[in-house]
Amino acid sequence: MDLVSQPLTAKAFEPYGEVFELQHARQMSINQGLTIRYHDLFRVDVATNDGRPAVNVFRTRPLPLPVEISVMERHPLGSQAFIPMHETPFPVLVGKPVDVLHATDLILFLTNGKQGINLHRNTWHHFQIVLDHLQDFLVVDRVGPGPNVEEVNVTGEAWIGPYSFPG
Amino acid sequence: MDLVSQPLTAKAFEPYGEVFELQHARQMSINQGLTIRYHDLFRVDVATNDGRPAVNVFRTRPLPLPVEISVMERHPLGSQAFIPMHETPFPVLVGKPVDVLHATDLILFLTNGKQGINLHRNTWHHFQIVLDHLQDFLVVDRVGPGPNVEEVNVTGEAWIGPYSFPG
Numbered sequence: 001m002d003l004v005s006q007p008l009t010a011k012a013f014e015p016y017g018e019v020f021e022l023q024h025a026r027q028m029s030i031n032q033g034l035t036i037r038y039h040d041l042f043r044v045d046v047a048t049n050d051g052r053p054a055v056n057v058f059r060t061r062p063l064p065l066p067v068e069i070s071v072m073e074r075h076p077l078g079s080q081a082f083i084p085m086h087e088t089p090f091p092v093l094v095g096k097p098v099d100v101l102h103a104t105d106l107i108l109f110l111t112n113g114k115q116g117i118n119l120h121r122n123t124w125h126h127f128q129i130v131l132d133h134l135q136d137f138l139v140v141d142r143v144g145p146g147p148n149v150e151e152v153n154v155t156g157e158a159w160i161g162p163y164s165f166p167g
Numbered sequence: 168m169d170l171v172s173q174p175l176t177a178k179a180f181e182p183y184g185e186v187f188e189l190q191h192a193r194q195m196s197i198n199q200g201l202t203i204r205y206h207d208l209f210r211v212d213v214a215t216n217d218g219r220p221a222v223n224v225f226r227t228r229p230l231p232l233p234v235e236i237s238v239m240e241r242h243p244l245g246s247q248a249f250i251p252m253h254e255t256p257f258p259v260l261v262g263k264p265v266d267v268l269h270a271t272d273l274i275l276f277l278t279n280g281k282q283g284i285n286l287h288r289n290t291w292h293h294f295q296i297v298l299d300h301l302q303d304f305l306v307v308d309r310v311g312p313g314p315n316v317e318e319v320n321v322t323g324e325a326w327i328g329p330y331s332f333p334g
Contacts, residue, residue, distance in 0.1 A: 022224055022226075025224075030294070031227070031294040031295060032294070034227055034228045034229075034230060034294075034295075035225050035226065035227040035228070035294070035295060036225070036226045036227075037223055037224075037225055037306075038223055038224040038225075038226070039221070039223050040221040040222070040223060040310055041222050041223060041224070042222060044219065044220045044222065052211065053211045053220050053307075054206070054207040055207070055208050055209060055211065055248070055250070055307055056204055056205055056206050056207060056208060057189055057192075057204075057205040057208070058202050058203070058204055058205075059189075059202065059203045059205070060198070060201055060202040060203075061201045061202070062201075063201060081222070083222070083305060085252055127197070127198040127199070127201075127202070128198060128201075128202060138250060138305050139204075140220075140222055140307075143207055
């Protein structure tokens, strides 16, 4: 089956994580009015098992399409946020909270170019995909003791290809 | 006195905070070689007194120069990191770790356009200054109980103006 993307909204994404966007953030005027502080965009959830937050940059090349989605991953010990440094839409592929993922359990979103996401702990997701040019993301996740990556093989056939991003 | 900037280096800034830059970060190839992870750029230090990390965007207009520096501030309970979203140098004005700041205790740095900074807890600093166009920064600091801002009046006269950024 071809996965078909839907627009990313906070409501549709709620089971999987947070969606944030500057225009919807709490805004404070600080520094004698010279700075707008877009406050506390998402919840960093990394303290389990003595974790601490790690702030990283991911510099990602486009994934050549079409591609069959065969493996998904999740992080049981920490949230993982992706803050785009460019205003380019990017896909977000997540899976329902089941232990054996079938192709029909996958949900493909496409951001509007101004949104960032914060995956909840334990949300099945594909590794980061970008469609166009090389893109940079600020990523806030966890470092600390304990195994924090699980992988699962997807049963059934799921593809991202030319039909996945209509419009 | 006119403050005169010096180039920001990790060594010169060590008493005040961390300097980070992608080319000096630990790099990991992940996601089947499609992503470079620039790993764990700085140390988030916000847990004191039940604090948690806040990730924010600061959107800052240029400070009209010349300006007299009369007040500095510090955050006793948490570090504060500034990650520029543009490759534009920005000034960083900090003060020596004394309780009564005199103009001669101020140190003015200028980034190279690729650097970010993470102020240690309790480092005297000026509120964020940008020189040119409107600039966005990802800011990682602390939310939580307790007062986390102290201000001090600077004794003596210190100015940032046309002579502060030679070259």
